[in-house]
Amino acid sequence: MSPVTPLVLVVEDETAIATLLRYNLEREGFRVCTAADGEEALIIAAEQNPDLVLLDWMLPMLSGIEVCRRLRRLPTARATPIIMLTARGEEGDKIRGLDSGADDYVTKPFSVSELIARVKAVLRRTRPSVDGESLNFADVMLDLAAHRVRRNNRDIHLGPTEFRLLRYLMEHPGRVFSREQLLDAVWGADVYVEPRTVDVHIRRLRKALNGEGETDIVRTVRSAGYALDETVDATG
Structure with missing residues (x-):
């Protein structure tokens, strides 16, 4: 008997990137759910309690930064690890993302293998x-x-x-x-x-x-x- 397979919520409005992430995460044994905008992300996070959120910065409806802040105010998501995905590579942007409650920050374009390694590393820190x-x-x-x-x-x-x-x-x-x-x-x-x-x-x-x-x-x-x-x- 093994622990429950971690569920990753991918919040990404670019379909090609969301599909790429889902394929590679599932190949690594993760369960995956997706959201294409910030409001949908908050609904799914409240309903499904993901073990980790991959959150794009630039989203329709609500920005990734705002989604991150709102997730941190939800009792059920307060401790959920969040990795921000963004094309913004400036140090000030990274600090802003981390200050909003993100646990890690990956700049686009990213290596899928590196991202998977980051996901596993964050989960090792936050799971028992x-x-x-x-x-x-x-x-x-x-x-x-x-x-x-x-x-x-x-x-x-x-x-x-x-x-x-x-x-x-x-x-x-x-x-x-x-x-x-x-x-x-x-x-x-x-x-x-x-x-x-x-x-x-x-x-x-x-x-x-x-x-x-x-x-x-x-x-x-x-x-x-x-x-x-x-x-x-x-x-x-």
Whole structure:
């Protein structure tokens, strides 16, 4: 069992470039969705929670810079890596792109192989460490093959749903997911479950994970959802 294949959102109004990027990303094993303008990009980002955004600077409707700023204001996209694509090569433009919230900056025309390498490098920095068939976040280790969880070298006993929930959160650290998004990812989009069911399983997950004196790594974001975050001790 392997981690979920990363989903890349390509925001590019030039069809030939978008097609080129989709082909090469899919060949490297990524899932890909595309948007041809800034407004469509924001809608897709909110609905599909991409793991990374390749964002063209010059777009119809909204500029890439404005899209980047708005994504950073969305709780679900605040930690999503963004790589800006642009023909602007001046240092001032690069700084402006990074200041708007981008994680990296690639100037057109670009080498596809270099861009893919940048995508992989950014994802390595922002996704949890993967060691063989285990996921690691802070002091928690999830063994995918043995279906076991340990924290600080003690065994954590989780039910199947809490295990799937923790796995999904560990695969997307820092990302805020709404109850509906967690329901789709953990229970399945074709299964009807009350959104508040997520709260029950989050409480069970917290109770199992948190020993005496241990930080609660499951963060509640009011009116938004839940995230895995080792810097905040939050309950609820």
